Amino acid sequence: MTQLPLASLETAVCELARQVAVFQRQELAVFERSSIEHKGVHDLVSYVDRESEKQLVAGLQQLLPEAGFITEEGTVAQEDKALHWIIDPLDGTTNFTHGLPFFSISVALAAGDELLVGVVYESNRGECFSAHQGGGARLNGKTIRVSDVPELDQALLATGFPYYAFDRIENYLDVLRYFMQHTQGMRRLGSAALDLAYVACGRFEGYFEYNLNSYDVAAGALLVAEAGGRVTDFKGGNTYLFGREILAANARVHAEMLAQVSRI
Numbered sequence: 001m002t003q004l005p006l007a008s009l010e011t012a013v014c015e016l017a018r019q020v021a022v023f024q025r026q027e028l029a030v031f032e033r034s035s036i037e038h039k040g041v042h043d044l045v046s047y048v049d050r051e052s053e054k055q056l057v058a059g060l061q062q063l064l065p066e067a068g069f070i071t072e073e074g075t076v077a078q079e080d081k082a083l084h085w086i087i088d089p090l091d092g093t094t095n096f097t098h099g100l101p102f103f104s105i106s107v108a109l110a111a112g113d114e115l116l117v118g119v120v121y122e123s124n125r126g127e128c129f130s131a132h133q134g135g136g137a138r139l140n141g142k143t144i145r146v147s148d149v150p151e152l153d154q155a156l157l158a159t160g161f162p163y164y165a166f167d168r169i170e171n172y173l174d175v176l177r178y179f180m181q182h183t184q185g186m187r188r189l190g191s192a193a194l195d196l197a198y199v200a201c202g203r204f205e206g207y208f209e210y211n212l213n214s215y216d217v218a219a220g221a222l223l224v225a226e227a228g229g230r231v232t233d234f235k236g237g238n239t240y241l242f243g244r245e246i247l248a249a250n251a252r253v254h255a256e257m258l259a260q261v262s263r264i
Helices: 006-030 047-063 093-097 166-182 191-201 212-228 256-259
Strands: 039-040 043-045 068-071 085-090 105-110 112-122 128-134 137-139 143-144 158-160 185-187 206-210 228-230 245-249
Touching: 006 047, 006 105, 006 112, 006 128, 043 206, 047 085, 047 105, 047 158, 068 212, 085 093, 085 212, 093 143, 093 212, 105 191, 105 212, 112 191, 112 212, 128 191, 137 212, 158 166, 158 191, 166 185, 166 256, 191 212, 191 245, 206 256, 212 228, 212 245, 228 256, 245 256
Parallel strands: 068 085, 158 185, 158 206
Antiparallel strands: 039 043, 085 105, 105 112, 112 128, 128 137, 137 143, 206 245, 228 245
């Protein structure tokens, strides 16, 4: 795997995401909520998600024909291959369908659970967060690092509200209450990929959420790790890619956050 041209792949994925973002912005201007579909309770999808995924899959197949795919919208069948592109074509669909201009494209390349390349593209501001294994993390080509805020009471945190599987909600609300009282603030922006990207560049000190899929977190998790942060599950382990829960923070506040989110 180390012989893959990871830096070149990172650059090429950034350009592909930029092209798909143009399509998304065009559709945002004319999108009608009557075209919303429901995959499940509170789980929305639109033709923009599906068309974005088709464009991404077509471009990524040309970049690396030997790789398979894990995708949110099932544009291509998942195959048992050594390499997989992990794609969320429109992370923040609910924001998009309500006309809120905060959503992103998330693309990662992985070998099993080993993350190799990650790109999160903020479609409206044109911010491309990118990284490859061992190469650091960048925002529009400039190196980024997690913040150096040393303590939780100086931290700004992000989370996501669960919209199904509410069996853990009481513990989650207890933890949320603690963070409200012991940080500089909590934010819920609606795109897990961007929450992680914002941790990577120091806008947030930390982020946690559960009921997630690999395509929600893959690219962002690599960004945080390559920017000097720490990424774990809620027990401090490394199952965050497929384990449906993630805690990402700068290394200085991660332990304080983990002490709380381990109760969820």
